[in-house]
Structures are given as C-alpha cells and as structure tokens.
C-alpha cells in the first residue's frame with residue numbers, strides 16, 4: 001500500500017518562460033482513485049511521466065511510501081515501476097505477432113523467469129476480461145480487445161498502483177465502458193490506487209477524486225471542494 005506524496009515538483013524546459021508542471025504539494029492516499037483532467041498541453045502526460053518514474057524528477061520530490069523517485073537512478077526507477085506500478089497507455093504498446101497471453105506475460109518475461117503461477121494468472125485475467133482465446137494474435141483483435149489485453153498485462157503482477165493514460169480514448173462507448181469497469185473493479189478488489197488521465201466524463205464520474213491541470217498547475221481539486 002503506497003501513499004503518493006509530491007513536494008515542490010517542477011518541470012521546466014530551457015527556452016520556456018514558465019514551467020510546464022509546478023505542483024507545490026499533493027497527496028493521494030493508498031488505494032484511492034483519482035482522475036487527472038485538463039486541456040491539451042496542460043501537463044497531464046508530464047505529470048504521469050514523473051509519478052511513474054518514466055522520466056527523472058529533477059526538481060522536487062515524488063514519494064511513494066518511503067521511496068523518493070527523485071533519488072533513484074533510471075534503472076532503479078524502472079525496477080520500482082515494474083514492482084509497484086501497472087501502466088496502461090492510450091496506445092496499447094502490444095506486440096503484434098504475439099498472442100494475447102504472450103503479450104500479458106512479456107514484461108514479466110523480460111524482468112524475470114515466468115512461473116506457472118504467472119501463466120495461470122495471465123489466462124485467468126484474460127478470461128475474466130471476456131477474452132476467450134488467449135492464443136489469438138493481438139494484431140487480429142479489435143481495439144477494445146487490445147486495450148483489455150493491455151489492462152491485463154498491467155495487472156499481472158498485482159501492482160499497488162495502477163496508472164492509466166487515456167485508457168478509453170480510442171475506444172467506442174461500449175468498449176470504453178468495459179475497460180472502465182475492469183479498471184475500477186480490479187483496483188477495488190486488490191486495494192490498488194488508481195490514477196487515470198482522462199477526458200471521458202463517464203470515466204471521470206466514477207472516480208472519487210478529480211484534479212484539473214491548466215498550464216502545469218492544479219487549478220481544481222475535488223477533494224478541496226468537498227472539504
């Protein structure tokens with residue numbers, strides 16, 4: 001169970017008058033759900049890339065429990081992410097030519113030896129997600145099916161934190177609703193924190209807390225409104 005605590009996080013690029021992200025203080029309790037919204041260019045991806053350790057925290061602190069991503073090397077951040085964060089991206093990043101099952105297992109295969117328990121869990125996740133053909137090549141799947149494979153892959157190692165960047169953006173209403181249901185129900189069952197970047201009002205409405213970014217600043221936080 002990991003609490004997210006951000007302090008004085010600033011991301012600035014040379015030549016730009018102001019930082020693209022400036023978060024003086026932010027906290028998300030373990031197991032909580034958060035929607036991150038904001039116009040194009042407001043800093044959502046920048047935020048996600050820093051809290052997941054995909055990119056270095058050069059100014060400020062991003063702590064998950066006692067681990068400060070600002071103090072970790074790229075390799076250590078990668079290991080931290082592999083152990084604790086399940087990532088679902090808008091572009092699914094699946095490998096065509098590999099089956100659904102192999103795609104779910106791939107990150108685990110790259111990180112370590114894959115055991116029978118991993119294969120069993122991968123198959124169970126796919127089945128639960130309504131994908132009855134684990135051997136189907138992902139390149140023959142619909143977008144909704146591919147996104148469900150990507151969600152299954154993110155959940156294989158039971159991450160304490162699930163981060164999804166526009167997980168329903170390229171899906172039709174029905175497929176988007178299916179992916180939303182899966183993310184919410186699995187996060188709840190496993191007690192995982194769930195952070196979702198989204199413009200999708202249906203998805204937003206189902207998360208207990210919402211922040212809005214504008215020009216790199218959190219301009220609205222529904223937690224503050226409720227208090």
Ligand SMILES: Nc1ncnc2c1ncn2[C@@H]1O[C@H](COP(=O)(O)OP(=O)(O)OP(=O)(O)O)[C@@H](O)[C@H]1O
Pocket residue numbers: 013020038039040041042043044045046047
């Ligand atoms: N490497 C970079 N160098 C300069 N500017 C950058 C760099 N990366 C991002 N930016 C700028 O930072 C701002 C925030 O970008 P970011 O991708 O986080 O926005 P976003 O909210 O995710 O947008 P979208 O919804 O369009 O994906 C943008 O103005 C972008 O142009």
